Amino acid sequence: MSSLFAYSLAQLIYAARSLVEPLPFFVLLAALTKGRAIFRDVRATLSEARIAILILVSEALLFAPILVASAILIERLFAWVPWRDFWTGWPLWAVALVGVLVGDFAGYWRHRLEHSELLWPSHAIHHSDTAMTWLAIFRFHPINRLSTVFLDGAAIAVLGLPPYAIIANSAVRHFYGAFIHADLPWTYGHLGRIFVSPAMHRWHHAKDKAAFNTNYATVFSMIDIIFGTYRVPGPCDVPLGVSDDMGSGFIGQYVYPFRPRSYAPVRRARRRKIIG
Incomplete structure (x- = not known):
């Protein structure tokens, strides 16, 4: 029991650090880009931020062991690959860059799969956040993790x-x-065709027909360009969210994937219903 308590406490501390450590950076960024409007926007995002924080805490307490065990399992399943030595002698930065490129390429296709009927x-x-801020990075269901x-x-x-x-x-x-x-309007200009910008990803979360099924990459927008899913008409100023009837509270959203009607074809065809 004491070891379980210690583990839970350690996970809570980790969750708290995940929230607190980036906070000054994003507060400063918001202050520089929004000015006094930051106070209005903070009030508007409180309920959505609360859901993200509750998900982070529940994940730390209940699902962290499963996620860690899954990562270890993946490592052991592929321990047999004979080309591990291929990377020996490569510059560290080059191998790290390959890791990020491969991860983003895999993440692109995994993300597209997550927009399928099944997932x-x-x-x-994650998409139900109607006032998206950096805290949305924590707003993922355990199944999604x-x-x-x-x-x-x-x-x-x-x-x-x-x-x-x-x-x-x-x-x-x-x-x-x-x-x-x-919540940044930046498109990066020409660099936006290489790297994903905040505006590009905000369009991915837009409740808009033209934005549906676009902008899946996390780091490299050129992946979306290659596969024809890139779309950034400018800063995103349209409403965000989904039309799924999943409830507005933490519990309702958490149990949504376990409700059979969530997978009904008619509901899937109507997801993220367009505006106008």
Whole structure:
């Protein structure tokens, strides 16, 4: 019992640090870009932020062991690959870059799969945020987390990439993922055709027909360009969210993937119903 308590306490501390450590950066960024409007926007995002924080805490307490065990399982399943030595002698930065590129490429296709009939109900909780901020990076259902660990992890593990490349992929895509979820109008100009901008990802969350099934990458927008899913007409100023009847509270959204009617074809065809 004492070890269980210690583990739970450690996970809570980790969850708290995940929230507190990036907070000054995003508060400063919001203050610089919004000015006094930051106070209005904070009030508007409180209920959505509360759901993200509750999901983070529940994940830390209940599902962290499963996620860690899944990552270890992936590593052991692909321990046999004979080309692990291929990366020996490569510059560390090059191997790390390959890890991020492969991770983002795998994440692109995994993300597209999450918009399919089967996985959308577990991914919808992430898209249900109508006042998206950087905290949306924590707003993922445990089923969605598992699909990320297995599919993204398998793609990297099968290449035999060393552990530091896996860590680089996780760190870069997590922290950059938080950044592109921030409420920023930036498109990056011409650089936006190489890297995902906050505006690009905000269009992915838009409740708009033209934006549906676009902008799946996390770091490299060129992946979307290659596969024809890139769309950034400018800063995103349209409403966000989904039309799924999943409830507005934490519990309703958490149980949504376990309700049979969430998978009904008619409901899937109507998801994220367009405006106008």
